[in-house]
Amino acid sequence: MTNIWTSLTLSQWSPQRWQSGSYGCRLLFGSLGAWKAGSWLMQWADSLGVVLLSVLFALAPFVSTTLIGVLLALCALFLLVLLLSDDSQLALTPIHIGVGLYWLVASLATAFSRVPQQAVRGWVKLTLFLVVFALAARVLRSTKLRSVLITIYLHTALVVSVYGMRQVFFGAAPLATWTDPTSASANVTRVYSYLGNPNLLAGYLIPAIALSLGAVFAWEGWPRKGLALLMLGLNSTVLFQTYSRGGWIGMAATLFVFVLLAVYGWRDRLPQAWQKWALPTVLGGTVAVVLIAITAVPPVRDRVSSLFIGRADSSNNFRINVWTSVLQMIRDHPILGIGPGNEAFNQVYPLYMRPRYTALSAYSVLLEITVETGFVGLSAFIWLLVVTVQQALIQLRRLRHQANPQAFFLIATVASLAGFMAHGLVDTVWYRPQINTLWWLCLALVASFYPSLPPRSQPSQPS
Numbered sequence: 324m325t326n327i328w329t330s331l332t333l334s335q336w337s338p339q340r341w342q343s344g345s346y347g348c349r350l351l352f353g354s355l356g357a358w359k360a361g362s363w364l365m366q367w368a369d370s371l372g373v374v375l376l377s378v379l380f381a382l383a384p385f386v387s388t389t390l391i392g393v394l395l396a397l398c399a400l401f402l403l404v405l406l407l408s409d410d411s412q413l414a415l416t417p418i419h420i421g422v423g424l425y426w427l428v429a430s431l432a433t434a435f436s437r438v439p440q441q442a443v444r445g446w447v448k449l450t451l452f453l454v455v456f457a458l459a460a461r462v463l464r465s466t467k468l469r470s471v472l473i474t475i476y477l478h479t480a481l482v483v484s485v486y487g488m489r490q491v492f493f494g495a496a497p498l499a500t501w502t503d504p505t506s507a508s509a510n511v512t513r514v515y516s517y518l519g520n521p522n523l524l525a526g527y528l529i530p531a532i533a534l535s536l537g538a539v540f541a542w543e544g545w546p547r548k549g550l551a552l553l554m555l556g557l558n559s560t561v562l563f564q565t566y567s568r569g570g571w572i573g574m575a576a577t578l579f580v581f582v583l584l585a586v587y588g589w590r591d592r593l594p595q596a597w598q599k600w601a602l603p604t605v606l607g608g609t610v611a612v613v614l615i616a617i618t619a620v621p622p623v624r625d626r627v628s629s630l631f632i633g634r635a636d637s638s639n640n641f642r643i644n645v646w647t648s649v650l651q652m653i654r655d656h657p658i659l660g661i662g663p664g665n666e667a668f669n670q671v672y673p674l675y676m677r678p679r680y681t682a683l684s685a686y687s688v689l690l691e692i693t694v695e696t697g698f699v700g701l702s703a704f705i706w707l708l709v710v711t712v713q714q715a716l717i718q719l720r721r722l723r724h725q726a727n728p729q730a731f732f733l734i735a736t737v738a739s740l741a742g743f744m745a746h747g748l749v750d751t752v753w754y755r756p757q758i759n760t761l762w763w764l765c766l767a768l769v770a771s772f773y774p775s776l777p778p779r780s781q782p783s784q785p786s
Contacts, residue, residue, distance in 0.1 A: 332713040333417035372462035395451040416773040421707030436662030445664010459767035480531035487516040487561035525570025530739035537735030573746030581738035660697040688747030
C-alpha cells in the first residue's frame with residue numbers, strides 16, 4: 324500500500340533522470356546559455372524575476388484587471404527568456420507534473436469545447452496564471468528572495484487592511500446587494516477595501532493571515548515579530564468585518580491547518596507527557612473556539628445560522644439555483660466540460676439557467692473546474708492537490724530536522740491552500756486575478772522548497 328501511495332504522489336520521482344534523457348529538454352532549455360554568460364543583466368535573473376512578481380502583487384489590489392494581464396504577459400516573456408538562457412538543471416518538481424497535467428487537460432477541453440472562441444480566451448488567461456506558478460517556483464528557491472516576495476505581499480495586504488479598518492470606523496457604502504435585506508445582519512457594514520467586494524477581500528486576506536502568522540515565528544527580532552503580530556491582527560479583524568461566510572470558513576480552515584501542521588511538525592519536541600495529547604487538544608480546542616464564537620458573538624451566530632435555513636436566505640437560494648443549473652451542464656458535458664474561462668461559462672450557462680438567476684460562475688470552485696474541464700480535469704486538479712500536500716509534508720520533515728524557521732512559511736502556505744479550498748466550496752472569487760495569482764503563488768511556494776538540483780554537467784572542452 325505504501326508503494327502505491329509513493330508512486331501515486333511521485334514521492335520518489337527524480338527529475339534528473341528525465342531531464343538527462345530528454346532530447347527536447349537539452350535542445351531548448353539552456354540554448355541561450357552562452358548569451359546569458361556574457362550578459363551582465365541576466366546574472367541577476369532570479370532577482371529580476373522577483374522584481375516582476377513583486378510589482379504584480381504590489382499593484383494587484385489597486386489596478387485594473389487589464390494592467391494585471393499586461394504584467395502577467397511580461398512575466399511570461401521573462402520566463403521564456405529565463406528558461407532558454409538557463410544553463411542549470413530545470414527546477415522541476417512533482418508539483419510541476421501535476422500543474423502540467425491540469426494545463427494539458429484544460430487544453431484538450433479547449434480543443435473540444437462547444438464554444439471554442441470563448442474557451443481559447445479562457446485558456447490564455449489560465450496559461451498566464453500558470454506563468455506565475457512557473458516563474459515563482461523557479462526564482463523563489465533562494466530563501467532571501469522568497470522572504471522578499473512574502474514581505475512585499477504582506478505589506479501590500481497591510482495597506483489593504485488599513486483601508487478596510489477605515490471603512491469599519493467610518494462606514495462603507497455597499498456597491499451591490501451583498502446581504503439578504505430580511506436577515507438579522509442586513510444593516511451591518513461589510514467592508515471591501517480596495518477590492519470592491521467583501522467576498523473578494525476575504526479571499527485576498529486568507530493567505531495574508533496565514534503568512535503573517537508564519538512570520539511571527541519565522542522573522543527574527545522582536546520589532547519584526549511585533550509587525551507580524553500587527554499584520555495578523557489587522558488582517559483577521561478586517562476579514563471578520565467582511566461578514567463573508569465563505570471567508571470565515573476559509574479563515575477557520577487556515578488557522579486550523581496551520582496549528583495542526585505546527586503541532587505535527589514539532590510534537591516530538593514537547594514534553595513526553597504532552598506528545599500523546601497534542602493533536603487531540605488541537606482538535607478539541609478548535610471545536611470549542613468555534614462553538615464559543617457561534618454561541619457568544621451575535622453577528623457570527625446570525626451569519627452561521629443563515630447557512631442552515633436553506634432557501635429562506637436569498638444568498639443560499641441563489642446559489643442552490645445556480646448549482647442546480649451547473650449540475651445539468653456537467654451532466655451534458657461530463658468528460659472534458661465546456662472549456663475554461665468565464666466567457667465560455669457565460670455562453671453556455673444561459674441555456675440551462677433558471678429564470679432570474681443569472682450568474683458569472685458556478686459559485687463553487689470544484690463545480691467550476693468540473694463544468695470547465697469535466698471529470699477528467701477535476702481528477703487532475705485533485706491529484707495536483709494530493710501531490711502538493713504530500714510534497715509539503717516531505718519538505719516539512721526535512722526543514723524540521725534542520726530547525727529551519729522557513730518551515731513556518733511552508734506551513735502557512737499549505738494552510739492558505741486549505742483556506743482557499745474551504746472558501747471555494749461556496750464561492751468562486753479566486754478566479755479573479757487578484758486571488759488566482761495568489762493561489763498559484765502558494766503552489767509555487769511549496770514547490771520552491773523542493774531541494775535544488777546540482778548544476779548541469781558541462782561537456783568537456785578539447786585540449
